[in-house]
Amino acid sequence: MIKALNIATQGLLKAEQRATDIAKDILKTTSDNASFKVEEDNRDNTTQAAPQPSGTNANNLNGSGIGNLVQQLSDLRAEETAFKASATAFKKIDETLGTLLDNEG
Numbered sequence: 001m002i003k004a005l006n007i008a009t010q011g012l013l014k015a016e017q018r019a020t021d022i023a024k025d026i027l028k029t030t031s032d033n034a035s036f037k038v039e040e041d042n043r044d045n046t047t048q049a050a051p052q053p054s055g056t057n058a059n060n061l062n063g064s065g066i067g068n069l070v071q072q073l074s075d076l077r078a079e080e081t082a083f084k085a086s087a088t089a090f091k092k093i094d095e096t097l098g099t100l101l102d103n104e105g
Contacts, residue, residue, distance in 0.1 A: 011086030
Protein backbone atom coordinates (compact mmCIF):
# COMPACT_ATOMS: atom_id res chain seq x y z
CA MET A 1 0.00 0.00 0.00
CA ILE A 2 2.81 2.41 0.83
CA LYS A 3 4.42 1.69 -2.54
CA ALA A 4 1.10 2.49 -4.25
CA LEU A 5 0.92 5.81 -2.38
CA ASN A 6 4.47 6.60 -3.50
CA ILE A 7 3.58 5.84 -7.13
CA ALA A 8 0.49 8.03 -6.95
CA THR A 9 2.56 10.81 -5.37
CA GLN A 10 5.15 10.58 -8.14
CA GLY A 11 2.34 10.78 -10.71
CA LEU A 12 1.06 13.96 -9.07
CA LEU A 13 4.51 15.54 -8.99
CA LYS A 14 5.38 14.62 -12.58
CA ALA A 15 2.05 15.87 -13.95
CA GLU A 16 2.47 19.14 -12.03
CA GLN A 17 6.02 19.62 -13.35
CA ARG A 18 5.06 18.86 -16.95
CA ALA A 19 2.06 21.21 -16.70
CA THR A 20 4.30 23.97 -15.36
CA ASP A 21 6.79 23.45 -18.19
CA ILE A 22 4.02 23.52 -20.80
CA ALA A 23 2.54 26.69 -19.27
CA LYS A 24 5.96 28.36 -19.46
CA ASP A 25 6.23 27.34 -23.12
CA ILE A 26 2.78 28.77 -23.82
CA LEU A 27 3.74 32.08 -22.21
CA LYS A 28 6.99 32.17 -24.16
CA THR A 29 5.27 31.35 -27.45
CA THR A 30 2.56 33.96 -27.01
CA SER A 31 4.89 36.69 -25.75
CA ASP A 32 7.41 36.06 -28.54
CA ASN A 33 4.63 36.30 -31.10
CA ALA A 34 2.83 39.31 -29.62
CA SER A 35 2.35 42.34 -31.85
CA PHE A 36 3.34 44.62 -28.98
CA LYS A 37 5.98 44.63 -26.25
CA VAL A 38 5.68 45.68 -22.63
CA GLU A 39 8.15 48.39 -21.72
CA GLU A 40 8.92 49.95 -18.37
CA ASP A 41 8.34 53.67 -18.05
CA ASN A 42 11.28 54.99 -16.01
CA ARG A 43 9.51 58.22 -15.03
CA ASP A 44 7.11 56.69 -12.51
CA ASN A 45 8.33 53.05 -12.37
CA THR A 46 5.15 51.65 -13.88
CA THR A 47 4.88 49.10 -16.61
CA GLN A 48 2.83 50.05 -19.63
CA ALA A 49 2.07 48.17 -22.81
CA ALA A 50 3.37 50.24 -25.69
CA PRO A 51 2.11 49.03 -29.06
CA GLN A 52 4.96 48.51 -31.47
CA PRO A 53 3.68 47.21 -34.80
CA SER A 54 5.91 44.58 -36.29
CA GLY A 55 5.64 45.80 -39.86
CA THR A 56 5.44 42.22 -41.09
CA ASN A 57 3.44 39.18 -40.07
CA ALA A 58 6.61 37.44 -38.85
CA ASN A 59 5.86 38.29 -35.22
CA ASN A 60 2.16 37.40 -35.36
CA LEU A 61 0.89 33.91 -34.70
CA ASN A 62 0.82 32.28 -38.11
CA GLY A 63 -0.55 28.86 -39.02
CA SER A 64 2.35 26.94 -37.52
CA GLY A 65 2.37 29.14 -34.41
CA ILE A 66 -1.32 28.53 -33.82
CA GLY A 67 -0.83 24.81 -34.41
CA ASN A 68 1.95 24.78 -31.83
CA LEU A 69 -0.20 26.70 -29.37
CA VAL A 70 -3.11 24.30 -29.90
CA GLN A 71 -0.76 21.35 -29.27
CA GLN A 72 0.55 22.97 -26.09
CA LEU A 73 -2.97 23.61 -24.81
CA SER A 74 -3.89 20.04 -25.63
CA ASP A 75 -0.83 18.78 -23.74
CA LEU A 76 -1.74 21.00 -20.80
CA ARG A 77 -5.25 19.49 -20.72
CA ALA A 78 -3.73 15.99 -20.81
CA GLU A 79 -1.54 16.83 -17.82
CA GLU A 80 -4.58 18.14 -15.97
CA THR A 81 -6.30 14.81 -16.59
CA ALA A 82 -3.20 12.89 -15.47
CA PHE A 83 -3.01 14.96 -12.29
CA LYS A 84 -6.69 14.34 -11.50
CA ALA A 85 -6.24 10.60 -12.11
CA SER A 86 -3.24 10.44 -9.78
CA ALA A 87 -5.09 12.47 -7.15
CA THR A 88 -8.07 10.10 -7.34
CA ALA A 89 -5.77 7.07 -7.07
CA PHE A 90 -3.99 8.64 -4.08
CA LYS A 91 -7.30 9.35 -2.35
CA LYS A 92 -8.65 5.83 -2.92
CA ILE A 93 -5.41 4.18 -1.77
CA ASP A 94 -5.37 6.39 1.33
CA GLU A 95 -9.00 5.51 2.12
CA THR A 96 -8.29 1.80 1.63
CA LEU A 97 -5.22 1.96 3.84
CA GLY A 98 -7.21 3.82 6.52
CA THR A 99 -9.95 1.20 6.37
CA LEU A 100 -7.42 -1.63 6.69
CA LEU A 101 -5.77 0.03 9.68
CA ASP A 102 -9.16 0.66 11.33
CA ASN A 103 -10.14 -2.99 10.86
CA GLU A 104 -6.84 -4.22 12.28
CA GLY A 105 -6.99 -1.96 15.34
